[in-house]
Amino acid sequence: MSHEVTVTVRYWAAAKEASGLAEEQVSAVTLADVLADVRSRHADRPRFAQVLQLCSVLVDGDPVGARDPAAVTLTAGARIEVLPPYAGG
Incomplete structure (x- = not known):
């Protein structure tokens, strides 16, 4: 059984x-x-969920x-980068 990590x-x-x-700490087992968790934390900001769907991780x-x-299990101290698509070239 996997344990949550920060x-x-x-x-x-x-x-x-x-x-x-800019960043926040989350305790989790998988990327899912x-x-x-972050969708729930920012439920009062509807644009966040829309942007998150478009992001690369x-x-x-x-x-x-x-x-x-x-299926993406996490290790303690992992850094998760949420990158929106970039406009231009």
């Missing part, structure tokens, strides 16, 4: 603006847990891509 979620650009935070610099967030 990870840091960092928001960039539109995700930072929509959450109102983290995403559910990195765990310790590794792109999650199309992997199921429930």
Whole structure:
């Protein structure tokens, strides 16, 4: 059985603006847990959920891509980067 660990979620650009935070600490087992937690924390900011759906996510610099967030287990101290799509080139 996996145990919760504390990870840091960092928001960039539109995700930072929509959450109102640059980063926050979350206790979770999987990336799916983290995403559910931050959606709940920012439920009073409807734009956050919209932006989050469009974002790419990195765990310790590794792109999650199309992997199921429930299958991405986390280690203590992991850094989760939430990156909105960038406009321009």
